Amino acid sequence: MQEHSPLSHQRIEDAKAGDFDAYRMIVNEYSNALLSVAYSVLGDFHEAQDAVQEAFLKCYRNLHTLNDPTKLGSWLYAIAHRTSLDFAKRSKRTLPLHETAPSTDNITPWLEQYVIHDSVWGALQKLEEKSKSVVVLHYLSEWSMKEIGQFLNMSVSAVESRIRRAREVLKQHLARDFEHYFLTHRLGRDFEQQVSEHVLKRAGHFYIPVTDKGQATAWFTLHFHLGTSRHGNPVLESGQELYLLECQRHAPGRMPVLTFEAASVGELEQRLHQQGIGMEPIREDALFGKLLVFYDPDGNKYHAIEPN
CATH class of the missing domain: 3.10.180.10 (2,3-Dihydroxybiphenyl 1,2-Dioxygenase, domain 1)
Incomplete structure (x- = not known):
C-alpha cells in the first residue's frame, strides 16, 4: 500500500540532504498525525505535543536512514509511538492535564475543562489503541479516510468501521460536543515553528527568525558579503550555516x-x-x-x- 504523503519524493530527498525548508514541510504535514498517535498513548494533549516535538527531533537526526520515501508515514508513526511510550514510562503526573490547578478565582473554567478532558479520555478507553488513533486523527487532521488508512497501514473499510464504532462509543458516553474538543487541539503553523526552533537549537545551529527568507538572505549578502549554502542560507566566515527561519508571526526579542x-x-x-x-x-x-x-x-x- 502506497502511503499518504503530498510531499514529492524529491522534497523528502531534499530534507534527507539537509534542506531545512523541506524538513519543515514534513513537520507541517504530519504534526496532527503524530499528535493523534501520542495522545492515544498519553491521554493528555499537552504532554502529547512534547512527545511529538521530541519525535520530530529524532526524525531530523535520523532522516538520512529512511531508504524508501514512500514509507515516510509508517516510519514517523513508529518513531512517535516509541517516543510516546517512553514519555508514558517516565511520566509521574497524577492529573491528566498539563497545567497545575489555578487560583480559586479561575477554578470554574479549569474544572469544566478538566471534566471534559477526563470524560473524553475515559470514553476513549473503551477503544483499542489503533481505534483511538484513527478517530483522533479523523478529527485533528483534514485527511481523507484513504489517507488515514495509508498512514496507519489499514484499509479504507477498516478505517470507516473503526471511526463509526468510535463515534458510537463516544456518543454513548459523552453528552458534550466531543468533536469540538478535538478541533480545539488541532496543531497549526505555530507548532511547526516551535518544532523548527527546538530542532535547530538542539542540533546546535545558528538560526534567525525572519518574515521573508529571500529578502533576509539578500540583506545579509548585500551588507555583509556572505556567501550562501546550497540550501540558500547565508554562510558565516567560520563556515557555519546561518539558518533563516521564515515565520508567519515574528516578535523580535530583547x-x-x-x-x-x-x-x-x-x-x-x-x-x-x-x-x-x-x-x-x-x-x-x-x-x-x-x-x-x-x-x-x-x-x-x-x-x-x-x-x-
Missing part, C-alpha cells in the same frame, strides 16, 4: 540573535550608517569592550564587539 567580533566597530558603524541600517550609538561595555548594536529589517538585534 536579546541579540547573533553576537560577533569586529576588528573595528567604528568602521562597521560608518559602513552600516551609509547603508541606512538602524543602530544604536557605540558604547563601552565593561565585559566586551566597544559594543555596537544594530538591527535587521525584521527588528532582530545584533551585537558587534571590539574587545579591549
